[in-house]
Each structure stands twice: as structure tokens, then as C-alpha cells.
Amino acid sequence: MTATPLATEAARAVEVSRPKRRALERRHRRSNLLTVFVWISVLYFIVPLLWLFLSSTKDNSDLFSTFGLWFGNSFQLFTNFGSLFTFQGGVFWQWMGNTVLYAVVSAVGAAALATACGFALAKYRFRGQSAVFAVILGSIMVPLTALALPTYLLFARANLTDSVWAIILPSLVSPFGVYLMRVYAADAVDDSLLEAARIDGAGEFRIFGTIGLRLLTPGLVTVLLFQLVATWNNYFLPLIMLNTPSLFPVTVGLASWQATASGGGGAQVLFSTVLTGSFVSVIPLVVSFLFLQRYWQSGLATGGVKG
Known part of the structure; x- marks a missing residue:
């Protein structure tokens, strides 16, 4: 059974689109890696500021007895x-x-x-x-x-x-x-x-x-x-x-x-x-x-x- 011209063109289009799909997938993976790196960078800069703010809400005893990245026993x-x-x-x-x-x-x-x-x-x-x-x-x-x-x-x-x-x-x-x-x-x-x-x-x-x-x-x-x-x-x-x-x-x-x-x-x-x-x-x-x-x-x- 011979393929119709329409089917032949469709198959050719699929073959051509495969490299493009692979390129898009690789680009998408790179984008995901970049997004993860950006979020790690954001945490690197935000966490010290968060710790500083939370530490400012504690008294001296809570500074050394409570978790650094959360509030103390009282809001000071x-x-x-x-x-x-x-x-x-x-x-x-x-x-x-x-x-x-x-x-x-x-x-x-x-x-x-x-x-x-x-x-x-x-x-x-x-x-x-x-x-x-x-x-x-x-x-x-x-x-x-x-x-x-x-x-x-x-x-x-x-x-x-x-x-x-x-x-x-x-x-x-x-x-x-x-x-x-x-x-x-x-x-x-x-x-x-x-x-x-x-x-x-x-x-x-x-x-x-x-x-x-x-x-x-x-x-x-x-x-x-x-x-x-x-x-x-x-x-x-x-x-x-x-x-x-x-x-x-x-x-x-x-x-x-x-x-x-x-x-x-x-x-x-x-x-x-x-x-x-x-x-x-x-x-x-x-x-x-x-x-x-x-x-x-x-x-x-x-x-x-x-x-």
C-alpha cells in the first residue's frame, strides 16, 4: 500500500520537528537549572536578613535557646x-x-x-x-x-x-x-x-x-x-x-x-x-x-x- 502525498508530508514534518523538540527540551532543562540556581541565590541573600529580623524580635535568653530562623518565646x-x-x-x-x-x-x-x-x-x-x-x-x-x-x-x-x-x-x-x-x-x-x-x-x-x-x-x-x-x-x-x-x-x-x-x-x-x-x-x-x-x-x- 503506497502512502498518500499528504501522509508523506506529515511524516516529513514529524521528522523535521523532532530536532526542534529535542532542542526545546534541552533549552527547557537549562531553564529549569537556571531557575533553581536563581532561587538558591535568593535564599543565600534573604536568609541572613530573615535571621537578623527574627533575632531582633528576641531577648538575650531566646537568642541562645531557640531556633535561629523562627520567633522566640516572646516578641521583644x-x-x-x-x-x-x-x-x-x-x-x-x-x-x-x-x-x-x-x-x-x-x-x-x-x-x-x-x-x-x-x-x-x-x-x-x-x-x-x-x-x-x-x-x-x-x-x-x-x-x-x-x-x-x-x-x-x-x-x-x-x-x-x-x-x-x-x-x-x-x-x-x-x-x-x-x-x-x-x-x-x-x-x-x-x-x-x-x-x-x-x-x-x-x-x-x-x-x-x-x-x-x-x-x-x-x-x-x-x-x-x-x-x-x-x-x-x-x-x-x-x-x-x-x-x-x-x-x-x-x-x-x-x-x-x-x-x-x-x-x-x-x-x-x-x-x-x-x-x-x-x-x-x-x-x-x-x-x-x-x-x-x-x-x-x-x-x-x-x-x-x-x-
Whole structure:
């Protein structure tokens, strides 16, 4: 019995579709593996925050006698808040204010300098440009701990230690931010726009302010957040630069409380207080990210429309 032309075409279609089905199945398996990896990554970042929140709801006895990833025998979150905000005359508020000052000023300054420097390296040609960029790349590889002692000696010679400038000035320099903005500006800013602005008589500062900054906003926000988090969580630099407790950021202040608790000088009070302070210190970073992420989204949407 001979096959009809319709049956022959159907069989041929089935034979052709088999490789496609196998490719789709392999792609689906890869997608499942990627989904599992994403969920593992989410748990890796969420579980410590969950533990920190749950620990903030416990008293000192429940911290060491109950399961870490569940509530204790009594809900003590508001009691811990009261202890945190009133301990040592409410110095925690001052530490938080210092941290906000250091982080905001450093992040805004570092983002502005990195954006200007990256824009110049990407869109201007000058003698020694490659050497400057090579030095910036090399400085990324230098660990911050290796620069701590020279930075301290330099600021000590200038009588700037134990002051706000000892934290802000070193944090204004972000080699990685410069590198990131140089790479981003090379593709985000079209040379034809700059030439058109020059033909219209605009100066270089006006071109940077009206064209460059608007097109570089997503990259600028990225550098801003990186530097904000880095300065907010910075511990080693304030530790060696500051001696006055009223100038401490929250990292050094909570560490001093932890040292007191571990040494036995108030362990019945400070463990839950330190954990609650750590939880409170994380909240501004989360709020900052949620507020600034819309600039990322708008930048990606603009790039997609342009492409």
C-alpha cells in the first residue's frame, strides 16, 4: 500500500520537528537549572536578613535557646527598639546620622567625579589618555587594606584625622566607578550628538550637563549605589581614622557595643541591642535601592527604544 502525498508530508514534518523538540527540551532543562540556581541565590541573600529580623524580635535568653530562623518565646522587637534608641543617651541616632552624612556625601561626590572622569576618558582624545586609564585600572587591583596605613599617615600629616573629612575625602575616589562610567559612556553617548551641540555653540561644560548627564543617568545611579553601600558598610577606615565616639558611623559604634558585650561588660543587655541596631542599619540601604531602581528601569527602557 503506497502512502498518500499528504501522509508523506506529515511524516516529513514529524521528522523535521523532532530536532526542534529535542532542542526545546534541552533549552527547557537549562531553564529549569537556571531557575533553581536563581532561587538558591535568593535564599543565600534573604536568609541572613530573615535571621537578623527574627533575632531582633528576641531577648538575650531566646537568642541562645531557640531556633535561629523562627520567633522566640516572646516578641521583644519593640522592647529592643526602646533599648537601642535610649542606650548611652541615644548615641545610636548620632551614629546613624554620621553614617548618613558620610555615605550620602561620599556617594554623590564619587558618582559625580566618576561620571565626569569616565565621560572625559570615553569622549575626548588627549595626550596620556591610555596611561591615565591604565593607572585607573591598576588601582582597582590594589586592596583597600594596603592603602589604609598610607592614607592614615597622609591625613595625620594634614591634621585631618578624627574628623568627618577623614572618612569623606578617601571615599570620593572610586576607580571602579571611573572604569564603569568610561565603558558605559563609550556606547551610551553618541558622538554625533556632541558634534551637533558644538555646532550650535554649546560649551563643553554645557554639553556634559545637558547631554552627557542625562544619557549617563543609569550608570551614574549604579556608581552612586555602589559607593553608598561601600561607605555605609565601611568599617576599617573609620576604625583607624576616628577616636571620638560621637564621630563613629554605625558600623564602628555597633562593633564597640559588641566588644563590650563579648567582654562581659553588659552582655545581658547588648547582644539583642546590637542585632536590633544591625537590622535598623540595613533598612535605609533597602529603601535607597527601591527608590533608585526606577532610574535603572527608565534608562533601560530608553536604551531599548533607541535601539
